[in-house]
Amino acid sequence: MPVIAVDKPLNLTSHDVVDRTRRARKTRRVGHTGTLDPLATGVLVLAVDASTKLVQFMEADSKDYLAWVALGASTVTLDTEGPVDSVASVPNLDANAVSVALAGLTGPQQQIPPQYSAIQVGGQRAYAVARAGGEIDLPARSVMIHALELLGVYPSVQAAPRHFSPTPDGWAPHADGRAFTLPQPLGEHPTLLIRARVGSGTYLRSLARDLGTALGVPAHLAGLVRTRVGRHRLEHTVPLEDVAEADGLDDLEALEFPRLEADERLALQLRQGKRPEHPAVGRYVVTLDGRLVAVVDGDGQTLKVVRAWAQ
Incomplete structure (x- = not known):
């Protein structure tokens, strides 16, 4: 234990954060529940010591983001790492047209991952092949995009809001709120500020x-802040x-599944790996x-044990 939600700084990989946590807490047993790109900031959930066994239950958590999307230039990495590989003039943007486009990208989607990603095909990482000048045929993957909301249209990334505060609907622009640090922009490109809620595996x-x-x-993606992973905000x-020195959450607090209270007999059966009779449907703690x-x-x-904890 415990499970700790860290605010990942800009320009660090998720593995960098894990390594620093290992050194800080003097343990090798540190894992995370979902990678955050170096050019993104925000919530990275870490599991320490015995809590690493929880990672399998939290990898599928939904996530919330603030995303700055710059129009008129694309890059080989799909973000500001670049280089730029295509440019075009951008017509006057109508917020309604953008909202219609966002609606078309909401719900179940078939999404092609970036070439610069950690996906493995035939034992090769896609990013390693891309950096060597090659390209891997990455098939589209099924993802779920729960909600996309346009927060504003701006003449450039530099003109878009950088200060935000949490609200019941998610983080929103607020002049006196927290300042977010974004990567150096690639130019003066019209920019959309979007609030997104997505399922696991969405790029x-x-x-x-x-x-x-x-x-x-x-x-291309000009900036990204992850504002929620599961219950971690x-x-x-x-x-x-x-x-x-972070306390974090213990294993029981960190798991979001509904709970079943057992008696001694049921608890013993589950710890022995048996499948006791029970009318529950779905996943439970x-x-x-x-x-x-x-x-x-x-x-x-019956109940099938996915993971049991010793008494």
């Missing part, structure tokens, strides 16, 4: 590319420099006197 860089395609112009994250017993899947007749 916001690919979303920026696809939004540009829907609008008929090249595009940006306003409650720990600065990386404070990770050594099973507890006994407030202590974590197991994560189970119910089919309406």
Whole structure:
């Protein structure tokens, strides 16, 4: 234990953050629940020591972002790492037309990942092949984009808001709010500020590319802040420099599944790996006197143990 939500700084990889946490907490057992690109900032959820066993249950958590999408230029990396590979003039943008394009990208989607990604094909990382001048045929993947909301249209990234505060609907521009640091822009390009809620495996860089395609112009992701992963919100994250002393959440607090309270007999059966009869349907956390017993899947007749915890 514990599970710690860190505010990842700009220009660090997720692995950099894991390495620094290992050194700060004097342990090799540190993992994360979902990569955040070096040019993105915000919520990166870390699992420390025994809590690394929870990673498998949190990798599928939905995520919220603020995304700055620059129109009129695309790059080989789909973000500001570049270089620029296509430019075009951008017609006057109508907010309604952008909202229609966003609606078309919402819901179940088939999304092609970026060439510069950690996806493996035939034992090769896509980014390694791309950096060597090659290209891998990356098939489209099924992703879920729950919501896309246009927060504003601006003449450039530099003119778009940089100060935000949390609201019941997510983080929103606020003059007296928190300042976010974005990568150096690639020029004066019309920019869309978007609030996104997406499922696991969604690439916001690919979303920026696809939004540009829907609008008929090249595009790239000019900035990205992850504001939520599952129950972990940006306003409650720990600065990386404070990770050594962070309390975080214990295993039971970190799991978001509904709970089933067991008696001694049921708890023992689950810890023995048995499949006791039970009418529950779906995934549950099973507890006994407030202590974590197991994560189970119910089919309406029996409970199947996914992971059990010793007494």
